[in-house]
Amino acid sequence: MSPSPTVPRALNILLVEDSPTDRLITRAALKNTGLASTIHMVGNGVEALAFLRHEPPYADAPRPQLILLDLNMPRMDGRALLEVLKRDPVLRLIPVVVLTTSASPDDIAGAYAAQANSYITKPVDFRDFRAAMRCLEQYWFDVVTVPAALPAQAPDLARTHTAPPERARPAGAPALVLLVEDSPSDTLICRKALERFAPNVFEVVTAGTLTDALMALSARRFDVVLTDLGLPDSSGRDVVQVLRRQDAEVPIVVLTGNAASTTGPDAISMGADDYLQKSEMQGTALSRALRFAIQRRQVRDERMQLQRIETVGRLAAGVAHDFNNLLGAIAATAEVLRSDEEPEARGEFLDDITETVQRGRALTRQLLSSTRQDRFDPRTLDLNDVVRTTSRLLHRLLGPRIPMQLALDPSAPTVRADIHQMEQVLVNLCVNAADAMEGTGTVTIRTEALLVDAERAAHIDAAMRPGRYLALRVEDDGPGIPADIRSRIFEPFFTTKSDDRGTGLGLATMRHIARQHGGAVEASSSHEDGTGATLSLYLPVSNAPTEPVAASIAGTPDQAHAHPLAGTTVLLIEDEAALRKAMARLVERQGCTVYAAESADAAWEIWQQHGSTINAIISDLLVPGALSSTELIRRIHAERPGLPVIYCSGFSGQFGDAELGLREGENFVAKPFTMEALLGTLGHTMRASGSPRVR
Secondary structure, three states: OOOOOOOOOOEEEEEEOOOHHHHHHHHHHHHHHOOOEEEEEEOOHHHHHHHHOOOOOOOOOOOOOEEEEOOOOOOOOHHHHHHHHHHOOOHHHOOEEEEEOOOOHHHHHHHHHOOOOEEEEOOOOHHHHHHHHHHHHHHHHHHOOOOOOOOOOHHHHOOHHHOOOOOOOOOOOOEEEEEEOOOHHHHHHHHHHHHHHOOOOEEEEEEOOHHHHHHHHHHOOOOEEEEEOEEOOEEOHHHHHHHHHHOOOOOEEEEEOOOOOOHHHHHHHOOOOEEEEHHHOOOOHHHHHHHHHHHHHHHHHHHHHHHHHHHHHHHHHHHHHHHHHHHHHHHHHHHHHHHOOOHHHHHHHHHHHHHHHHHHHHHHHHHHHHOOOOOOOOEEEOHHHHHHHHHHHHHHHHOOOOOEEEEOOOOOOOEEEOHHHHHHHHHHHHHHHHHHHOOOOOEEEEEEEEEEOHHHHHHHOOOOOOEEEEEEEEEOOOOOOOHHHHOOOOOOOOOOOOOOOOOOOHHHHHHHHHHHOOOEEEEEOOOOOOOOOEEEEEEEEOOOOOOOOOOOOOOOOOOOOOOOOOOOEEEEEOOOHHHHHHHHHHHHOOOOEEEEEOOHHHHHHHHHHHHHHOOEEEEEOOOOOOOOHHHHHHHHHHHOOOOOEEEEEOOOOOOOHHHHOOOEOOOEEEOOOOHHHHHHHHHHHHHHOOOOOOO
16 A cells, blocks of 8 residues: 655644634744644634535635634634534544633643643743644654545535434433523523423423534434524524534524514524514413424425425426437437448437437436435536536537527636536526527526625525625526516426426526535526526635546546556446446457456456456446445455445445545546546546556
C-alpha cells in the first residue's frame, strides 16, 4: 500500500469564539507563533457545525486541521459542541484545543473526558501559547498519523450523529415530549395541563436552552417537540431551523406570545408543524395540539408509503409510452443497419442509437431522482460549460423547427451541483418548452448571477435563504402558464398534457433537485403580455475552483488513449450476457486480458486460479448468486489490499456509498456508460493505485 500523504504545513484553523476582543487576541497570538495558517471564525457551536458540515453559508468551507474552541458561547456552547464532535465518526478526527477563560476543575475534567486534545486558559500568554501550538503542531502533524482528507462522503457522515438512536418503547407507553422552555412558571403550567387533561398520555422531558434541546435530541427519539422561541441562547425562527436540522422527522409545536403576532405562521414556514398561544396552555388546547401534531406526522408517513405503492403503478403506465418509443427507435435503426442498404449512412444511424440510449438514461435518472433513489454527487461546476456541452444533445432533441439560443452570463460564478442532475433539468425544461410551443418558437437558455434579498427569497420560496445565487432559466414563446395552475405545476403527477405524453414528474423532480442543492425554483412569464413561460432554477453561489466531473450524457474525451492500458489483466463481473460480451471486447481492444464471470461465485473461482495475474476488477454492484459483489471484493482485498475496483450500476441508491466510497469517474460508472467513461475510469483507478502498468 502506498504511504499516507502528509498533512500540509499551511493549516486551516477554525476558531469558535463569540467575543470580538478574544478573536483579535487569538489571531494575534496565532500570528506570533509563526505557523502558516488560514483562520476561519464562527461565533457559536451551531455555526461551527454548519461550517464543518458544509451547510449554507459555508458550502465551500475547507476542512480545518485544528479547532480552537471557547466554552462559553450563545446558542450551542463549547461543551455541547465538543461532545457532538467527538461522537461523530469523521469530525472526531480533527484535533480540538479548548481555549477558554474557565479554570474550573470541572470544566477541565469535563473537556478531557469529552476527548479534547488540549486545554488552554485565557487570557493568552503569547510565549506559552506559541510553545503550546508548536508542540501540538509537531505532535499532530509529524508524530501521529491522521487522515489527510475527509472520506468521499464526508458531508453525509458528518450528519450521522443527528439521527437519534431508535429505542423500542412498550406498546401503549406515553408519548415522549421534549419541552424547550426557560421559564419555570411556563414549564410548570405545561406539565400541570398535561397531567390534568391528558393523564398518562405524555412523558415530558425539559430543556431550558437550545443547547440542552440539541443534546436531548441527539440522545433520544422524541414523539414531539414543544418549544418557546425566546431562549437564553437563541431566539426567533432560528430555534425551529436548528431543531429541524437536528431531527428532520420529529413534529415541532411552537409556543407564541399573542394572537396578533406573525411569529407562529412564520415558524410554520420554516419547518414547524403547529403553533399555540401561551394563554391557551392551561386548557385542553395543549394536549390536543400535541396529539394532532403526532397524528399528522403518522398519517403523513402512512400516506407517503401508500404513495410509493401507487407510484409504481403510475410510473409503469406513464413511462411505458416513452420507453416504448425509445426501444422502437433503437430497434428500427438497428434493422436499417442490418439491411446494409445505406452503408454510407451507418455513422449517422449509430449516432442516432447512441443519442436514443442517452435519452433513456436521462429518463431513468429522472425517475430515480423523483423517488430520491439516485446518487447525489455534487462537484464545483461552471454551469455555463454544462449548458454548452448539453446543448449539443438538446439541438437534436428539439429538432430544426425550434431554434435554441444561449444567453450565458460571462461572469457567472461557480456552483456546487451534481452535473447529471443539471443535465436532467435542462433536458426536462427544454422538452417541456418544445411541447408548450407545439413545434414552433424559440427556446432560450439563460444564466444570471444575482443577489436575492429577504423579500425576494420569501416570494420565490418560503424556505429560500437570502444570498448570492446563479439562476438557470429556460424561456419559451408558448402561450404561458395560466395563473390558476401556476401554484400546482411543481406537484408530483400534476400535468396538463394528455396521458400518453407525460407523467407529471419533470417539474416536481426539478423542485426536488433545487432543494437538494439548497436552492429554489420559480415559474414566471417570459413576456410582458403574459405569454411564454420561464422556469428558473436558483443555485447558491460557490466561487470555488471547478472540479473534474465524470462522463455526462454528452460524453467526455477518451482518457484511456492518453494512458494506455495494454498489458493489464481485468476480472469482469457482469450477469447480463450481452453487456458482459460487449464490455470484454471493449477492454480487450485496449490490449488487456479479460477474465469474464456472470456471478460473484464464478468470479471467486477465477480469482483462486488466476488471482496473482489480475490487476483490476470491474464489477456490477448487484449480481446473482450466494456471494454478493461487495463480499467478493472484501475477500479479494483481504488477500490483495488496494487492488483497483470499479463498480458499475444503473441504480446505486440502496448501497452503502459511505462504505464503498463511490465516486463517478473515479471508481464508479453509471449504466448505460460510454466507452470513454469506462476506459477513462479504469485508467484513473489504475493510476490512483500506483499501478506500474498505467502511467
